[in-house]
Amino acid sequence: MVNNTYDAIVVGSGISGGWAAKELTEKGLKVLMLERGENVEHVKDYTNTHKNLWDYPHHGRPSEEALASQPVMARGKGYPFNEVTMGAWADHKTSPYVEKEPFQWFRAYQVGGRSLLWGRQSYRLNPQDFEANAKEGVAIDWPIRYDDIAPWYSYVEKFAGISGNKDGLDVLPDGDFLPAFEMNAVEKDLAARLKKQYKGERHIIMGRTAHITEHRPEQGRGKCQNRDKCWTGCPWGGYFSTQSATLPAALKTGNLTLRPMSIVKELLYDKDKKRVTGVEIIDAETKETIVYKSKIVFLNASTLNSAWVLMNSARDVWDNGLGSSSGELGHNVMDHHYMLGGTADIPGHLDKYVYGRRPTGIYIPRFANWGSDKRDFLRGFGFQGNAVRQSFNRDADGLGIGATLKQTLSEPGKWTMSTVGFGEILPDHRNKVSLSKTVTDAWGLPVLEMDAKIRDNEIKMRKAMKEDIVEMFDSIGLENAQAWESTYHMGKGIHEMGTARMGRDPKTSVLNKHNQVWDAPNVFVTDGACMTSSSCVNPSLTYMALTARAADFAVEELKRGNL
Amino acid sequence: MANSSSTMDRRTLLKLIAASTGAGLINAPALAVWQEQPDLLPVNKAGFDDATVALITELCEVVMPRTDTPGAKDAGVPPFFIGMVRECYDEQQQQLFEAGFADIESRSKTLYGKPFATLATVQKSDLITAIDVEAMAFNKGEDTQWDGAGFTGQPHYFTLMKQLIIFGFFSSKVGGTQVLRHSDVPGGYYGIPYNEGDKAWSTVWPW
Numbered sequence: 001m002v003n004n005t006y007d008a009i010v011v012g013s014g015i016s017g018g019w020a021a022k023e024l025t026e027k028g029l030k031v032l033m034l035e036r037g038e039n040v041e042h043v044k045d046y047t048n049t050h051k052n053l054w055d056y057p058h059h060g061r062p063s064e065e066a067l068a069s070q071p072v073m074a075r076g077k078g079y080p081f082n083e084v085t086m087g088a089w090a091d092h093k094t095s096p097y098v099e100k101e102p103f104q105w106f107r108a109y110q111v112g113g114r115s116l117l118w119g120r121q122s123y124r125l126n127p128q129d130f131e132a133n134a135k136e137g138v139a140i141d142w143p144i145r146y147d148d149i150a151p152w153y154s155y156v157e158k159f160a161g162i163s164g165n166k167d168g169l170d171v172l173p174d175g176d177f178l179p180a181f182e183m184n185a186v187e188k189d190l191a192a193r194l195k196k197q198y199k200g201e202r203h204i205i206m207g208r209t210a211h212i213t214e215h216r217p218e219q220g221r222g223k224c225q226n227r228d229k230c231w232t233g234c235p236w237g238g239y240f241s242t243q244s245a246t247l248p249a250a251l252k253t254g255n256l257t258l259r260p261m262s263i264v265k266e267l268l269y270d271k272d273k274k275r276v277t278g279v280e281i282i283d284a285e286t287k288e289t290i291v292y293k294s295k296i297v298f299l300n301a302s303t304l305n306s307a308w309v310l311m312n313s314a315r316d317v318w319d320n321g322l323g324s325s326s327g328e329l330g331h332n333v334m335d336h337h338y339m340l341g342g343t344a345d346i347p348g349h350l351d352k353y354v355y356g357r358r359p360t361g362i363y364i365p366r367f368a369n370w371g372s373d374k375r376d377f378l379r380g381f382g383f384q385g386n387a388v389r390q391s392f393n394r395d396a397d398g399l400g401i402g403a404t405l406k407q408t409l410s411e412p413g414k415w416t417m418s419t420v421g422f423g424e425i426l427p428d429h430r431n432k433v434s435l436s437k438t439v440t441d442a443w444g445l446p447v448l449e450m451d452a453k454i455r456d457n458e459i460k461m462r463k464a465m466k467e468d469i470v471e472m473f474d475s476i477g478l479e480n481a482q483a484w485e486s487t488y489h490m491g492k493g494i495h496e497m498g499t500a501r502m503g504r505d506p507k508t509s510v511l512n513k514h515n516q517v518w519d520a521p522n523v524f525v526t527d528g529a530c531m532t533s534s535s536c537v538n539p540s541l542t543y544m545a546l547t548a549r550a551a552d553f554a555v556e557e558l559k560r561g562n563l
Numbered sequence: 564m565a566n567s568s569s570t571m572d573r574r575t576l577l578k579l580i581a582a583s584t585g586a587g588l589i590n591a592p593a594l595a596v597w598q599e600q601p602d603l604l605p606v607n608k609a610g611f612d613d614a615t616v617a618l619i620t621e622l623c624e625v626v627m628p629r630t631d632t633p634g635a636k637d638a639g640v641p642p643f644f645i646g647m648v649r650e651c652y653d654e655q656q657q658q659l660f661e662a663g664f665a666d667i668e669s670r671s672k673t674l675y676g677k678p679f680a681t682l683a684t685v686q687k688s689d690l691i692t693a694i695d696v697e698a699m700a701f702n703k704g705e706d707t708q709w710d711g712a713g714f715t716g717q718p719h720y721f722t723l724m725k726q727l728i729i730f731g732f733f734s735s736k737v738g739g740t741q742v743l744r745h746s747d748v749p750g751g752y753y754g755i756p757y758n759e760g761d762k763a764w765s766t767v768w769p770w
Contacts, residue, residue, distance in 0.1 A: 040596050048597040052747070053769060054736040057603040059643070060769030063650040066600070082769055087598030110596050185754050226749040228767055232597060356752035357767060389757075391766050392733040392743070396725060397699050401626045401691055409729060410632070410742050412763040 006032040006257070007558075009279055009294040011264050011309060014113025016527040016543040017300035018246030019156070023551035024298070025255035029558075032292055033250075034262040034281060036301075037090075037109030040116065042243035046233030048084055056083045069093075075104060075487075080117065080494075085231045088117055094442035102489040103450035105304065105496070111260055113302065114494070115241040117231050120210040120360065121384065122162045123537035124153050124173045133533050136378055139332065139427040142532045143504045143513035146173070152545035159249075160240040160544060161216065163224075163360075164208030172205075172365040172537070179213045180206045186349050186387040186415050187362050193476040194364075202367045202472065207384065209360040210240035210541075220248060228357035239359070261285050263443055267297060267523060269314035269322055275522045275563070276313075276322075282443050296522045296554055296563055300547070303528035304333075304433055307499035308448055310510075310517070310525075311435050320434075323500055323510040323517045323525075330434050332427040332501055333452040334534040336493035338420055340462060340485035342469030344478035346387060346415035353389060353412060361386035364419065364472075366536055368464065377460040378426065381536050383469060385419030417478060421465040424536040426457050427498055431490070452490040462488075495539050497531035515550040522563040524550045603646035611645060615664050617680035619644055622667070625687045626725060627732045635728065638737035644727055655714070656723065663720025666709060667694065694721045730769075739765035 007029035010020045021033045039045075053059045060083045067074035072092050073081040081089065090107035097105060108114040127146035134141035150173075157176040166174040183191065183206050191204035211224040221237035221244055230239050237244035250256040261284040267276045268291065278293035299306045307330045311321035323329045366380035367373055390413030399405050431452035439447045454462075466483035473481035490496075503509020506518035515530050517523040526547040528539055535542075557563045606616060623635035623644055635641065648660050667690070671679040675686055682690070694709075698719035701707045709719055732738040739745050745765040 038596060045596060047599075052736070052739065052745075052765070053734040053767060054739060056769075057600050058647060058651055058769075059731065059734040061647075061651050063600075064653060065650065083600050084768070085597065086600070088596050182753055226752045227747075351757055353755050353757035353761065354752065355755045356746070356749035357764075358752040389763070391763060392729060393766065393770065396729055397702075401695050401725070402628055402688055403630050405729075406627050406630065406632075406634075406732075406742070409733065410762055411760065412757070 004278075004291060005293045006030045007294060008032070008296045008298060008554075009034060009292055010298045010300060011279065012113060012300035012302060012305070012527065013111045013242055013247070013258070014108070014300065014302060014527075015115045015118070015242070015540050016547045017113065017298070018115060018242035018250070019544050019547040020298040020300055020524075020526060020551055021250040021256055022246040023548050024555065025250045025253040027551070027555045028253075029255060029555065031250070031256050032294065033256060033258045034264055034279070034292075035111045035113075035258065035260045036263045036284060037111065037260060039258070039260040040111045040233070040243065042237070042248070043233075043235045046235055049229055049232040049235055051084075051232070058083050060084050062086060072104060073106070075489075080106060080231070085117065088231075095447070096439060096441065097447045098436045098439050098449040100449055100451040101453045103452060104489055104491040105450070106491070106494045107302070107305075111258065112242040112247075116233055116243065118540060119494075119538065120230065120239050121363070121538040122157075122160070122164075122208050122210045122541040123363075124175055125149075125535045125537060125542055126171055126173055128171075129533065129535040132379065133427070138378065138533070139429075140501070140503045140505070140508050140532060143502050143509075148513075149542070149545050149549065152549040153541065156541065156544040156548055160210055160245060160541075161212035161221075162208055162541070163211050163213045165206050167203065167205045169203060169205070169365055171367070171370050175208070177208065181209065181211070181213065181358050181360055182206075183362060184354050184387060185352050186346055189349070190346070190387060190417065190476055190478075191362070194472065197475045198367075198472075201371060201373070202364065204362050204364055207360040207363045211238055211359060219245060221245070224359065226356035226358055228359045230359050262290075263445070264301065264309050265289070265312065265445065267299075267309060267313040267322060267520075269317065269520060271314070271317050274520060276520050282445075284443070287443065295558060296524065298547075298551070298554075299523060299525045299529075300527045303496040303499055304448055306525050306527055306529040307433060308435070310500060312445070314520075318519075322520055322523070325519055326503075326506060326508055326510055328429070328501060328508060329510050330499050331429050331432045332498040333431040333433060333450075333490065333496065334425045334427055334498040334531065335490050336422040336495045336534065336536060336538075337425055337454050337458050337462065337488050338422045338493050339488040340466060340483065341383060341385070341418065341420040342466070342473055342481060342483050343416060343418045344473040344481040346417055346478055349415050358386075368461075368468070375461075375464060377457045377464065379424035379457070379461070379536065381421050381423035381461060381465050383419040383421045383465075385417060387415055387417050389413055389415050417473065419469060421469065422493065422495075422536055422538070423458060423461045423465060424534050425454060425490075427501070427533055428455060433499060450490070454488070454490065495528070495534070497528040497534050497539060500525045500529040501532045502530050503532060514553045515546060524554055526550045603643065604649050606642050606645050609645045609649050614668070614678060614680065616641075616645065618664055618668060618678070621680045621682075621687060622691065622724065623728050623731075625684070625691050626728045632742045633737045635732055638732050638735040638742075640728060640731045640735065643731045643735070647727055647731065652723070655717065659714050659717050659720050660723060662714070663724060666720065667691075670694075670708075691721075695725065698722050698725070734766070734769065
């Protein structure tokens with residue numbers, strides 16, 4: 001007879017699920033980690049990682065047939081959907097969703113989730129990020145402040161391995177970093193010019209990135225090799241993923257059981273005890289239904305799917321599911337709006353080039369509505385980018401054909417600067433996801449219906465982002481500075497957040513300050529669903545810190561007999 | 564892919580092992596997540612007649628010729644180009660390519676009385692250079708010999724052809740390693756001096 005009882009169940013194996021499994025097993029709990037997709041073994045299953053473009057039949061480009069098979073993903077040609085990574089994204093046919101408003105949902109249904117496919121930019125929220133809602137009367141106040149999370153940022157930074165510089169900026173708190181990647185000479189020059197031009201109020205800094213820049217034999221990880229093939233899985237373990245970091249640590253305790261191909265159908269709720277007693281899963285292959293019991297559940301299925309699991313649970317008590325008593329479950333969907341930025345030519349520096357493929361770039365931290373900077377919108381934005389010499393893949397107009405064209409393109413072109421902006425989206429009750437009444441997935445479960453869009457504040461901000469980037473480029477002597485923009489729909493930032501927000505009051509929030517569901521305190525939601533506001537910085541590091549913090553609290557509460 | 568019955572058996576077995584040892588992984592057999600993609604369509608199944616295949620082959624070489632380094636034919640660009648036209652372009656773009664091949668052939672016959680593939684190297688080069696210049700003018704909205712009729716919203720056909728030849732050439736193994744510089748595992752990232760004539764590095768993403 002299989003033992004179906006554990007101390008804790010972790011739903012999901014991505015960035016936050018991996019952290020939950022690591023923390024809980026290291027604290028001695030017997031943990032079952034459930035993952036709806038296939039297993040992916042570190043190194044062994046990174047089947048594309050030693051390939052070069054010429055090893056792919058279409059040299060990495062997606063075929064029309066591949067695009068047609070993934071109509072939603074196809075809207076984002078390039079990253080993330082191409083011949084290199086396409087198999088790593090969830091299949092829209094078996095797992096559809098309904099778009100009341102256009103929504104791009106990038107799902108990675110396999111062990112490791114999107115930790116294998118993320119952009120790895122790792123920033124702390126700043127103290128203002130936790131206070132802005134209250135000060136501005138937007139949505140609800142965060143139930144925690146920066147000081148509550150700061151030690152946990154340090155804790156996760158040290159283990160995950162975040163490379164970066166201590167830049168001393170109040171808008172972007174420093175952390176416990178490994179040595180940063182190198183800014184190239186041209187980026188350094190532009191950084192100095194920008195700092196001077198804006199009197200120390202705008203900065204180009206080296207991106208803070210979840211890559212280890214020193215070997216870590218104790219974790220079985222080798223330092224980043226600057227191959228820039230991260231989205232194929234890294235056989236060195238150079239970047240943080242479940243497979244490279246948290247999963248081995250959890251397995252080492254002997255306390256972890258990992259069960260792939262396990263779709264959580266619902267959390268089982270005992271309405272008398274107001275506790276969840278376990279989960280019911282569907283085996284994705286056999287379609288068999290199995291019940292697992294546990295004292296606590298960590299819900300780390302990703303922002304929308306964690307809300308989806310809650311919506312499917314305790315429906316005999318609440319029509320809209322567990323956590324819906326506040327009326328906020330599934331609401332307040334946020335993302336970072338992007339798909340816009342700026343490009344420019346950088347004169348000179350033609351005696352300089354670089355060696356290696358740095359898997360990250362520079363960052364221009366938020367400056368709007370910061371200090372003396374005041375705008376006609378709330379909050380701010382940052383830009384990621386880099387200065388590079390053009391590759392062969394440049395505009396070949398005017399370069400002719402034949403030997404001259406070939407010679408020209410076989411050499412690097414001029415230096416160019418390109419940036420992409422990421423802007424904060426305000427929490428708005430009207431932005432929501434809910435269960436479809438008509439569409440089900442391949443396992444007969446109701447799918448999500450998306451009804452979320454950017455609104456006035458974001459639209460104003462986008463205009464400013466385009467103006468500002470051109471102004472900054474012009475002011476530091478770049479040439480042909482231009483803003484670019486293409487269609488952004490919610491989800492495309494792949495930073496979805498907010499569907500089960502934390503708060504101080506069960507009437508207006510789904511989770512309390514320890515990420516516990518108000519209506520079931522032995523359920524912790526610590527992925528992006530918990531976010532009360534979105535900041536403008538990449539959010540994964542915050543999920544890691546909140547997960548470690550909640551896991552610590554959960555174990556203490558178990559010891560105290562409170563759960 | 565493993566057949567489903569053996570997959571199931573192994574899964575059941577692993578579950579039993581996990582149950583009997585009381586530890587470890589309940590381990591589903593890994594299917595390939597980063598899937599092998601289907602092979603490129605071979606030339607003989609692309610539906611181009613011999614004359615068109617010959618035209619494409621010479622077109623690729625005239626745009627990226629062998630010099631002191633290998634050229635398009637050495638790098639396998641023509642079959643790549645043909646497969647890509649069929650598999651990575653939508654129907655209207657494919658028709659634009661086809662109309663372009665016909666246009667090149669027709670101009671060759673008008674100017675030189677011969678199919679493009681049989682022209683002398685300098686004739687091929689002159690004709691394609693003229694079309695390259697024309698493409699830029701067309702894309703700027705000027706009136707050109709190619710009038711784009713039936714292809715509203717599309718660039719000049721040669722723009723698509725030139726881009727595909729350039730991409731196919733420099734993303735090929737020959738182009739990436741013999742015409743560009745390639746470092747499989749750089750190990751680090753740092754600044755280096757650039758002297759005129761030094762080659763560019765190969766790239767690892769298709770954009």
